[in-house]
Amino acid sequence: MTNPLLDFSDLPRFDAFSPDHVAPALDELLARSRAALAACAAPDAPLTWEALVAPLEDATEQLGRAWGIASHLNGVADSAQLRATYNAQLPRIVQFWTEVAQHEGLFTRYQALAEAPVFATLSAERRRVIEHALRDFRLGGASLVSPARERFARIQEREAELAQRFSEHVLDATNAFTLEIEDAAELAGFPADALEAAQAEAKRRGTKGYLLTLQQPTVVAVMQYADRRELRERIYRANATRASLDAAAPAEEAARIELDNAPVIDELLALRAEHAALLGYPNYAAVSLVPKMAESAQQVTAFLRDLAQRARPFAERDRAELERFARDELGLDPLQAWDLSYASEKLRESRYAFSGQEVRRYFQLPRVLEGLFGLVEKLFGVRIAPDQAPVWHPDVRFHRIERDGALVGQFYLDLYARGDKRPGAWMDDARARRRRGPGVQSPVAYLTCNFQPPPAGQSALLTHDDVTTLFHEFGHGLHHLLTRVDELAISGITGVEWDAVELPSQFLENFCWEWEIVRAMSAHVDTGEALPRALFDRMLAAKNFQSGLQTLRQVEFALFDMLLHGEFDPAGGRSVQDLLDAVRAEVAVFVPPRFNRFQNSFSHIFGGGYAAGYYGYKWAEVLSADAYAAFEEAGAAPEADRRLAETGERFLMEILSTGGSRPAIDSFRAFRGRSPDLAALLRHNGMVENPGRNHADV
Ligand SMILES: [Zn+2]
Structure with missing residues (x-):
């Protein structure tokens, strides 16, 4: 075998990779995948998991892993040749997955399997995989009959065109x-x-x-x-x-x-309403929520309104402080929309000024990694050790995670910014866990960040934001690596509801605001001393600056989005602007000027995939904050060490390891013993009544 992309025996062979390998590997793997698709969809194939599901899963896993290598390198080791290859091959991959998603024969066979007596004999995990697949087929219009089928396909195409046009208009208007x-x-x-x-x-x-x-x-x-x-x-x-x-x-x-963009919005909303009606849903929000954790638009709007109500007194206080400061110190009275950021920045500087560069001198990468690994080892009963693998750049590190001496998963750390690397930070899977006969294929993850590289011979220094980013991505990594689910389609983060997938990542971020953790992983690059407590307190106060105002701003966007897709009637007498005005009147503390047309550049919901989904940011924050509060409670109790270890084990068993094998709300309740609660998020954001202490004093 000469093409390393066709070698699935072990880890990716980055040392042997060349862009020339991509096209021939895809020729081979797409052919195998199409053959498997035809075999699984054949009307005379037996109604069994082995005949209907396994062959396609095996073939497409290989396709995904090979393409994953090209796509990963395209993000972290860009070259003209690789980019050209990647862009040339991408449409073939998209085309294949569209074929699978719209395959009538396959949908029919999956339906027959779900209705056959044998379905009840499948494992719970396998039944869930089939149910997810059927759900996705239905949402894609597979159960419609002509002429609704053709109309639905046309609607989907037009929705994609309009979303693209919306984004282009924003881009062109920005550049104009x-x-x-x-x-x-x-x-x-x-x-x-x-x-x-x-x-x-x-x-x-x-x-x-x-x-x-x-x-x-x-x-x-x-x-x-x-x-x-x-x-x-x-x-x-x-x-x-x-x-x-x-x-x-x-x-x-x-x-x-x-x-x-106003006509684009109007047409999109009308199409989305028709899209929902064809699938038998009362509105587009209901369609959007089918694969999500939130149960209904009503549940989401009630959640947002509750959050708004609780944040309101703090937002009012933020406003009063800002207005007073702007009037007395800056001579700005009354405050206009274009004064808010300016006055806020001046107020923030006057209260909490500290040098991010000075903070950075306390966070040396090796020490931070030691702190992170030590925390994870203690919480989840694992061991993290250096390991060996072919890599794409000499700075890349490779590690393994073991539990009770057995390999659980492995991960690459590619942490420094480079000219050939896409900006940002992300976790991606190189390989997912699945049971294979008597054994298990262990998961492998890529963790990518863009920290400033160190001067030669020294340790890299991280800002506190960098440290938080590292913890965040590591949380995603743990979700992928510590899974115990045997089925590929629901193991790790695969198949997890979109509004719950940030739970582990945001959860781990919380530890970056825990004094004991920060103290242990900080050491000044010159003196070796830990970050001073007074500086840490200042950082904490700055983090919660104007959190009331910021919360209401997020609620305003999310409520507008949810009402627009859940209650607004595009054919009724009210305009989109009327709805936005009403939401602002209900929620906003500073109402924007009448000329503001924020909705015309709200790309998340009109140009991207966030329609009736913007609430997900706050939703996931509530989950992660509330989960973290269980650790705060354990750490504050007598016998903290034992209680923390128990809580970690429960978090591992009920949340990290369960992946998409059951609804996220079930996992959350199993961990917490109750439904999610807003209190922890409000407390973490400094939104608690504490009349004895003015937060300006810290
Ligand atoms: Zn994330």
């Missing part, structure tokens, strides 16, 4: 705006790096002085730091009216109409 500034005095207050960036932008476009755009870093710099109020207003207005007829961009009338 520029503001030339000749005199640096106009940019008073700008930090040096933002000033440099504006100058570089002017140079790049052949103009003099400075050039401001609506790219997010520029908008943030202006809103937070520009001392000139007129400049802030101008950029605010341009940003808040993107892709609308009210656009403040100096574009031609025709261009404004061309880029207006």
